[in-house]
Every structure is written in C-alpha cells, then in structure tokens.
Amino acid sequence: MKATVRLLPLILCVSFCVAVQQLLAQDWVHVSTNMAQEKIRLAAADFKPVGDDPQTPALKATFDAVLYNDLSAAGIFDLVSKSMSPQATPGSPQEIQLAQWAAAPASATDVAFGALSVSNGRLIVYGWLDDTRNTTNPQVLGKQYNETASQDLARTLAHRFADEIIKQLGGGVNGIAETSIYFVSSRSGSKEIWAMDYDGENQRQVTHLGTISNSPRISPDGSRLAFASLGREGWSIRMYSLDLNRMVSFPSGTAGGANFSPAWSSDGTKLAFSSSRSGDPEIWVCDAGGGNLHKLTSFRGPDVAPTWNPKTNSQIAWVSGRTGLPQIYTMDQDGGNIQRITDGGYATSPSWSPNGQILAFSWRRNYGPGDPGARDIHIIDLASLRWDQITHESGSNDFPSWAPDGRHIVFERQDGHRTDIWSMLADGTDQRQLTHTGNNTMPNWSWK
Amino acid sequence: MSTLLEANEQLERTFGREPVAGPAMGSLALHAALACAVVFYGLVAGLFHHNTWGGTPGSGTIQVQITSSIPLPAQKLNDNVLTTSTPSEAPAIPETKPQQQQLDLNAIPIPGRHEKEKPKPQPLPKTQPHQPQPRTDNYARYGEQTGQQIPRSVAQTGANGPTSVSDTDFGSRFPWYVDGITRKLRSTLNRQEVDASTPLSSQAYLIFTIRRDGTVTDLQLGQSSGSPTLDRACERAVQRVDTFGQLPAGYNQSTLRVTYDCQYGH
CATH class of the missing domain: 2.120.10.30 (TolB, C-terminal domain)
Structure with missing residues (x-):
C-alpha cells in the first residue's frame, strides 16, 4: 500500500504525458476542405483559320494555345479539355451548334470560339462567347481585334480576349493575362x-x-x-x-x-x-x-x-x-x-x-x-x-x-x-x- | 551494566533505525526516469513537428476560414489551430479569437435584437420556410413590357439559395449574369459568422440594387431568418462584393433589383 502511494505521483505524471500526447495527436489531423464547389464549365474551341495566308497556321496555333492557357490559369473555370471538345471549329455564331457543346462529355455551359485571319499583314480576330443554356439569346460577348500580324501580337490578342471572358464571367473582376x-x-x-x-x-x-x-x-x-x-x-x-x-x-x-x-x-x-x-x-x-x-x-x-x-x-x-x-x-x-x-x-x-x-x-x-x-x-x-x-x-x-x-x-x-x-x-x-x-x-x- | 546496555540500544536506534540509502536511491532513480521521459517526449514530439502543416498544437486556437474573401469560386474551410512554440510577450491575438467569434454570434444581437427578434423566430420558422415564393409580391413592377410571359427570374438552387432579379426578361436574356451574382454571393458568404445553433433550413431574404457599373446599393433585409447572425452574415456577403460586373450592354435599364434568398445549409 505504502509503495502504491509512493508511486502515485509517477503514475499521474505518466498518465498526464499520455493524455497530452493524445490531445496533440488530435490537433495534428489535417481537416479537409470543401473546395469542390462548382466552377464555370467553359469550353475554348480552336479558332477557325480563314484565308490562305502562310502566317495564319502559326499565329492561330499561338493564339489557341495562349487563350486556352489563360482561361485555364484564371482560377474560375473548369475548362473542357481539348480531347473532350467536339471536333468542329465554329467560326461564327451561325456555325456553332451549342447542343454539341452542352452535351457530354464536354458539358460546357459557355463556349469561347471565333475565327482568325491574316490579311495584308494584319491579324484579324473575331471572338465570341456563347451561353449554351440560352438558345434564344446565347451571345454573352462578341469582340473584334485587328493588329499587325506577329507572334507577339497573337499572344497579346489572346490575352485580351481571355481577359474579356474572365471579366464577363468572373463578376467584373479584370483578368490578369495582360499583367x-x-x-x-x-x-x-x-x-x-x-x-x-x-x-x-x-x-x-x-x-x-x-x-x-x-x-x-x-x-x-x-x-x-x-x-x-x-x-x-x-x-x-x-x-x-x-x-x-x-x-x-x-x-x-x-x-x-x-x-x-x-x-x-x-x-x-x-x-x-x-x-x-x-x-x-x-x-x-x-x-x-x-x-x-x-x-x-x-x-x-x-x-x-x-x-x-x-x-x-x-x-x-x-x-x-x-x-x-x-x-x-x-x-x-x-x-x-x-x-x-x-x-x-x-x-x-x-x-x-x-x-x-x-x-x-x-x-x-x-x-x-x-x-x-x-x-x-x-x-x-x-x-x-x-x-x-x-x-x-x-x-x-x-x-x-x-x-x-x-x-x-x-x-x-x-x-x-x-x-x-x-x-x-x-x-x-x-x-x-x-x-x-x-x-x-x-x-x-x-x-x- | 544495565545503563551501558541501554546506551548501546540508544546508539543502535539512532544510527541503525531506518535504511535511508535505499529509498533515497530509489527516489533519485524515479526522478531521473521522469526527467528522461520528459526530455524523450520533447525530442520525439519535435521530430514530428514538420508534419504539422494545416495546424499545429498550441494553447490558443483559431478557426481558419478565410478564402471567402478571395474572389475564387471555391470556398475553403479549414480548421487549423494557431500555435507557436515561442509565444511572445505581446498581447496574444489568438486568445481573443474564439471570443471574437462568439462576440459576433452573441454580443451584437443581445442588446437590440433579443427583444425584437426573439418573439419572431419562434413563430416564424414554422411559416417562414414556405414564404420565399409569396415574397414575389415585393418585386418591383416598374418599366415592364406588358403581355410578356417570359419567366420573371432564374432561380439558382445552391448552398446559399436562389438569386432572382426583378426585371421581366433579364433572367432569360442574361442568365450568365444571374449565375455570376449567385456565384459571387456564395463565395463571399462566410458560414463561420453564423451561430452554429442556427437551423439548417433558415433563410434570410435580402433585396438590393445593382447599378450599371455593377456596384451594390440599397441593401435591405426583406425578411429576417430568425437568426441575427445569419442575417448579418448574409448582409455582409453582399457588402463584401465590390462589383458584380457591369450590367450587360444589351440591358437598357440603369439598375437591376435583386432579391437574394440567403439560406443556411450544407
């Protein structure tokens, strides 16, 4: 009995240490987050090349890549991957079939598309943004750009169009593609x-x-x-x-x-x-x-x-x-x-x-x-x-x-x-x- | 002789009465073991410290949930706890945190609202959940083209409830803008400002106006949820919005009236 009483403080100390260890272990648990809220399901179609100027394919490739990257980096879009997009490259609002883009696997609620041409050394881009859920008035945005044909300006125009889309769908906050x-x-x-x-x-x-x-x-x-x-x-x-x-x-x-x-x-x-x-x-x-x-x-x-x-x-x-x-x-x-x-x-x-x-x-x-x-x-x-x-x-x-x-x-x-x-x-x-x-x-x- | 014997016994009692050395050594060993255990614990705990991302143990605790202020679509909930292994002498901010959260929940409503709101919440929750649609009576009816039967609003059923606009055909012509309003309000609503005891189905009804440049004006609480903290959180969600973005170019009115059914759920 006497020995038990003498050991009591030690037992209490050990118990305390174990309890503290357990408490600390609980605090170390990383609490999960509910980040899974929906982003805007956006598709960026490849732009339609118009005309046969030899500069067009290279500038179009740059424009498409930069636009896709800008929209992807914006942080507000769930961008439809190219492999899930319809094969069509609509060049105007008359050419796009929104039902195709709204259907699985693309399942896009919005589609960015347009046409790009080079004429007399000028790069001309027409860009649109359509809402696939609104068949009567689908157009959200329509833009036209005309700049000297160059790789730098193809990048700039893609940035500019991306920023317009981000501003329109992102609640008025300007995009950063041109920063x-x-x-x-x-x-x-x-x-x-x-x-x-x-x-x-x-x-x-x-x-x-x-x-x-x-x-x-x-x-x-x-x-x-x-x-x-x-x-x-x-x-x-x-x-x-x-x-x-x-x-x-x-x-x-x-x-x-x-x-x-x-x-x-x-x-x-x-x-x-x-x-x-x-x-x-x-x-x-x-x-x-x-x-x-x-x-x-x-x-x-x-x-x-x-x-x-x-x-x-x-x-x-x-x-x-x-x-x-x-x-x-x-x-x-x-x-x-x-x-x-x-x-x-x-x-x-x-x-x-x-x-x-x-x-x-x-x-x-x-x-x-x-x-x-x-x-x-x-x-x-x-x-x-x-x-x-x-x-x-x-x-x-x-x-x-x-x-x-x-x-x-x-x-x-x-x-x-x-x-x-x-x-x-x-x-x-x-x-x-x-x-x-x-x-x-x-x-x-x-x-x- | 007897006196001598007694003296010997006295000496024996004095010097040989109790074996002190054994217990003393035992005591020393126990203390040493305890000290070793504490040092060992410290070392072992220190070894694992680099795994504490997301929250380390400590005395002060702060709930973390701040990405609602970031204009990202997703809202992040994180229950990290604040700690420092080298607490400083300055006033410890974290300790006031839990109190501040509770102040938000309790202190503000107590003086003014307890008297006014308390009677309401009890009768209201029973009738309130069925009210939001009848409130369409409150929609402004100005400037409408008569005879059109286009849907008056586009309802977005989400965690924060639907957002509706008063203009006759705005919702059908510009659903993406109404979506944007809903998304923005969802991202600015900070659920941690709401008293945890608030029933999940509670909803406040707010009305505000969006100017052409996208800024908010005339924010009113149309109908209380019965929870002062939810009402305030919903109001703050709207107030946090700098702009919803310019009203669509195709919309020819100068303002847009919006009703916001702010629901506490999920």
Whole structure:
C-alpha cells in the first residue's frame, strides 16, 4: 500500500504525458476542405483559320494555345479539355451548334470560339462567347481585334480576349493575362531587375546597373519602377522610368543610412520605404516625387517592408522586430493605431490583397532552436485574424505579391540551391514555376 | 551494566533505525526516469513537428476560414489551430479569437435584437420556410413590357439559395449574369459568422440594387431568418462584393433589383 502511494505521483505524471500526447495527436489531423464547389464549365474551341495566308497556321496555333492557357490559369473555370471538345471549329455564331457543346462529355455551359485571319499583314480576330443554356439569346460577348500580324501580337490578342471572358464571367473582376511580374534575377551576372508576362513568357531585363538591386515595386500606372540598389551612398531607393527607359532622379531615397523596400500607395501619390537615416531602420513616407518626407515609426528595433492597404491607402502593414523576432503589424497612415497581426514565429514580407481584407506573408511559425520549421506563405483575414497556410512542405517560400485580381499570388521559392519565381491561386492550388534560369527572387505583380 | 546496555540500544536506534540509502536511491532513480521521459517526449514530439502543416498544437486556437474573401469560386474551410512554440510577450491575438467569434454570434444581437427578434423566430420558422415564393409580391413592377410571359427570374438552387432579379426578361436574356451574382454571393458568404445553433433550413431574404457599373446599393433585409447572425452574415456577403460586373450592354435599364434568398445549409 505504502509503495502504491509512493508511486502515485509517477503514475499521474505518466498518465498526464499520455493524455497530452493524445490531445496533440488530435490537433495534428489535417481537416479537409470543401473546395469542390462548382466552377464555370467553359469550353475554348480552336479558332477557325480563314484565308490562305502562310502566317495564319502559326499565329492561330499561338493564339489557341495562349487563350486556352489563360482561361485555364484564371482560377474560375473548369475548362473542357481539348480531347473532350467536339471536333468542329465554329467560326461564327451561325456555325456553332451549342447542343454539341452542352452535351457530354464536354458539358460546357459557355463556349469561347471565333475565327482568325491574316490579311495584308494584319491579324484579324473575331471572338465570341456563347451561353449554351440560352438558345434564344446565347451571345454573352462578341469582340473584334485587328493588329499587325506577329507572334507577339497573337499572344497579346489572346490575352485580351481571355481577359474579356474572365471579366464577363468572373463578376467584373479584370483578368490578369495582360499583367506583368517584376523580379530580381542574377542571370546576367549581377542582381538586376527583370520583367516577364504573368505566365512567365517574354522575360526581359529592365535595369543594367551592374550592382545589386532588389525589392522592385511597379507604380500603379505602370510608368515607374521603384527599387532598392547598392550605390556609392550605400543602399538607396532608386527610380526607373518605363516610359523613358532610363533611371530618373529620386533624391529622397538616398539621404543617408540604408534605404530598402519601397511600396507605392494604390493611387500612386505616395511611397513608403524603410530607412535607417535616423539610426534604427524605420518606416518613412514621401510623395511620389520625393517631397513631404516624414517618419512614421519610432521604436527600438528594425521596422521594414511596408505595404499599403490598396483599398483605402489609409493603413500600412510592415515588419517590426521590436519584440525580438520579426512580426507583422498594421498602423494607420499617420503612424497611429498600431496592431500586431502575428503572434509569434518569424513573419516577414507582408503583401496586402487588392480588396484590402487579407494580408499574405511569409511565416516560420515554429521558428526556434532545434526546430527552424518551414518558411511558408500564409494569408490572414484582417477582420477576424483567422489565417491559413497556403504553401506546404515545398522549399522555402517568401516574398508573396498579390495579383490585381486578388485570386493569384506570386512568390519566390528556394528549393536546394535554386531560387525561382512561382505563381499560384490564392488558395495555394495550381502552383506554376515561372522562371527556370539563374536565381530569381522578390517578385512584384503589376497593378494592371 | 544495565545503563551501558541501554546506551548501546540508544546508539543502535539512532544510527541503525531506518535504511535511508535505499529509498533515497530509489527516489533519485524515479526522478531521473521522469526527467528522461520528459526530455524523450520533447525530442520525439519535435521530430514530428514538420508534419504539422494545416495546424499545429498550441494553447490558443483559431478557426481558419478565410478564402471567402478571395474572389475564387471555391470556398475553403479549414480548421487549423494557431500555435507557436515561442509565444511572445505581446498581447496574444489568438486568445481573443474564439471570443471574437462568439462576440459576433452573441454580443451584437443581445442588446437590440433579443427583444425584437426573439418573439419572431419562434413563430416564424414554422411559416417562414414556405414564404420565399409569396415574397414575389415585393418585386418591383416598374418599366415592364406588358403581355410578356417570359419567366420573371432564374432561380439558382445552391448552398446559399436562389438569386432572382426583378426585371421581366433579364433572367432569360442574361442568365450568365444571374449565375455570376449567385456565384459571387456564395463565395463571399462566410458560414463561420453564423451561430452554429442556427437551423439548417433558415433563410434570410435580402433585396438590393445593382447599378450599371455593377456596384451594390440599397441593401435591405426583406425578411429576417430568425437568426441575427445569419442575417448579418448574409448582409455582409453582399457588402463584401465590390462589383458584380457591369450590367450587360444589351440591358437598357440603369439598375437591376435583386432579391437574394440567403439560406443556411450544407
């Protein structure tokens, strides 16, 4: 009896450990999601070639492929695969038999179709979108395009038509097929700013400074590119004019200390950035021309990586190390009403969604000795502070940036020795690698 | 002599009374074993931490469901729990989460609505489920071409219930637009804002107007569901929509009146 009493504490301890283990095991269960809600069942018929110009087949092939890819990547369509589509290539509303497309296996509710011809060096495209369930008034959209015949413009026209379809069926939200992504790449020998189409095509070098540049941020009107660059004055915010194709002056970004991570307000009138000109890195704001410079934060510890609420331009989210490890905070544009968003771990690189409701950021939730955890992209709803992890167990993911449609996110993924730019839907699905050469980091999605 | 014997006994009692060494060693061994068990547990638990995507254990818990704000067609439900192995000194946000959710559910309705709504819900649920169609009386009857018997609305039976438009032939001419309204409202309705005790068949009846540019105006709660939280969630679903997209070019009115039967189901 006495021995039993002596062993009682040990038994209790062991029981406690077992119970805790069971509780933890329950929390580790991954709860399934109900993602299986319906998307729009859309078919994209091959366009009908018209005329016998020798350029037509190649341009048509490009147009068809790009249109299909754009619609597939939109995130709102359940696109009918080519193998399930009827063999017909209707070239006009009179030629299409909607019943064919509405029937299985295509089972499409909407069909995009049209005709493409090349005449006198001009590429002419007629595109329609029909609703198969509405036999009396099937036409949803009708468009005509006329551009110089070239592969680039065949791609552009396909992007344009895809965006029209996405806008029409996607509830008025503009498509992103004509947007660009700016990023840092070392493929030319030094870290320069590069640009590419949203699908990774047409990659081109923007800056040729021969130094280290990072954090590219395109202005809302697409005319200027702000970025941080290492020069004689140290790290400074510099400005590149995409209209003039050359660097333009931005004196506010060079005055002493290290200046990093610029961020445009969505109206293009203000620029926030991090500067250590007063000692600690703090958040500073100035007009787009560099005037009216003032400091927003004054705390011990670094304050970096600001991003504006693009919906209101009245708030800024940023990363602060005031409590040790970097955490995400938000504040009003006057520096007041500071709110801490993340509660621990290692949180960096916030990006505010176009609707102003969500922050995407990179987070190592379990950062600490012996357990560095994984760096993954997370999103957090600012009204409820509910969060979700959207990349899982695939490399180290950082620098998310929202697409203007609020449905896509571009980010950098380091896997082994390579770092590349990837895009995905904002729920983490449909991940696509966009770069394949050199090291590519810090992507920024254009505003339109 | 007897005194000497007594002294010996006293010495024996003092120094040989109890065997202390054995129990002490036992106690030490037990403590050491316990410490080893705790360390071993920590190591083993740490080994499996990288499997915690989707939710790791912790003190604070937050229900995760935020993709309703993303304009994707699908709505994602996720019950991750928030945790950090290095909780910081700053005010712990997660701990307020469950309260906030409950505040949404309870605190808001209590002052105003309990007195007004409570009497309603009990009689209403019995008659309410049969009401939505009679509410067509509320449809605007302006600007209609007389004599046409084209269906007045296109009903989309989905998780959030049907969406109807008031214009005479809009639904038949532009069903894709009505589909778009339904899809958008379905994606913006956050079911976690609704009190879990709300009956599945509950439905609120909302009326709003879409301007030509697709923005929403004149949102009204036509008929309460009996659940203040469902009413609010439905209203917020409409308010979250920036635009439904420009009204179709072939539609010559400047606005479109929409009734939204917001159902709590599935």
